[in-house]
Amino acid sequence: MGQHETGQDILQPLAIYIHWPFCRSLCPYCHFNRYVVDNVDEDAWERAFISELNYWKSRVGNRNVVSIFFGGGTPSLMSPDLVERILKTIYALWHVGDGVEITLEMNPTDQEKAGHFFHAGINRISMGVQSFHDETLVFLGRNHRVSDIQAALNHLKHVGLRYSFDLIYAHKNHQDHQQWGTELMLATPWIDDHVSIYQLTYEMGTPFYKKRHQELSDELVLHLESMTDKAFAPLGLQRYEVSNYAKPGATSIHNTMYWTYQDFLGLGPGAHGRISTIDDQGKAIKIATHNRGLPDQWMDSVHAHGHGLMLDQALTRSDRLQEQFLMGLRLKSGLDLNAVLDAGECLHPELIQRIHHCIQADLVMAPETPFSVDGALPYLILSNKGYCVLNSVVEFLCRGPMVMAA
C-alpha cells in the first residue's frame, strides 16, 4: 500500500468505512451499534450518506481511496442499488485506485444478492459465518445453519467474488478442544485467501455478559490458537494480525489502514474516523471523529450540518502514541518505530529502557538493528508470549515518557 501519484501530486491514501446499523435480529454476544427496525427509508439514508461524503470531501480534499468497507449491523440488508449509488459518489469525489478493496459484510442468508453486489462494485465479501457447528450457531443466536453457509460460500465462488469469513472461538463448546479441531477441519476447505478468527468476548450490556463465568482459561485459549495455526499453515495462511490469517498478498487493505494508523473516514451512525492534518502552528496532528450513534440522531445531524459528528477533536500527542502502539503491535510484522516519530523527535531513553525490559522478559523480540539516536529505528515485534498479553505490554510501554525533541 503506497502513495499514489497523479502528475505532480502525491495523494495521501484514505480508507472509507460506511456503517449500516440494521440487523434482522440481535445476536446475544454482540456489542456493535445495531438495531432492528421494520422499515428503512433507503432514499433518506442515501441522501444522508451522500451529504456526509460531500462534507468530508470539503474537509480532506483529494485523496487516493484505497479501501471502502460497508460494515454493520448487516450491510447485506442494503439494496445493491443503494450500495452502487454510494460507490458512484465516492468515485466522483475522490481518486479511486485500480487496486481498491471494496468489502461488504454479508450474512449467509443474504447470499442470493451476491451477484447484484458484485455488479454494484463490491469486490470482496466478509461473510459472518461464525461456526461450522449447528449447535454453536444456535448458542450464538445466529439465524443461519451450516447448510446456509455452504450454499452461500458456493454461491460466492460461482459469482467470482473474493471472500473472507469470520469464525468465533473460545466459547463453552470449546471446553472440549476437539470440537474446535472439528470446526477447523470443516472450515479449511472453504477458505479463500483470508479468514478472521475472533475470541468470544463477554461484553458488559450484552445478554452474554451474565455467561462470563464460561470464559475459558488462558492455557486452553493458547492451545486453541496453536491448533488454528497448525490447521491453517498447510493452506499457506499466515497469522498476520491477532485475529487474522491470510495468504501472501491477501491481507485486508482496510484493516491494515487501521493497524498502520493511516487515515480513515467513518460514515453512518456511531462510526469512528482518524484524519491527519496540520494545526495552526504547522504541527502534524490527528483528528479523532465519532458520529452520533442513534440512527435518528445521526440523520437529524446530517440534515442540519451535513455530518453526524458528536466528537471532532485533535488527539493529544500521548493519545496518538498510545493508539499507534496498540494498533501497530497487533501486527505480526510489528510496529514501525520510525513511523511513530514526528519531525524533530526521537525516542525517549525511558521508552527504550522499557522496551529492553520487555525483551528480557521475552515479550518483545530482540531487534536485528540496535536502537540508535540518529539511525533508522527497528520494528517492534511481539513474541508469541507478548502477543497473548498484548494489552498489558502496550500499557507498560506507554507508562511514562515516549518521545522527546531530538
Ligand code: SF4
Ligand atoms: S448480525 Fe452481526 S451486527 Fe447484527 S447483531 Fe448479529 S453480530 Fe451483531
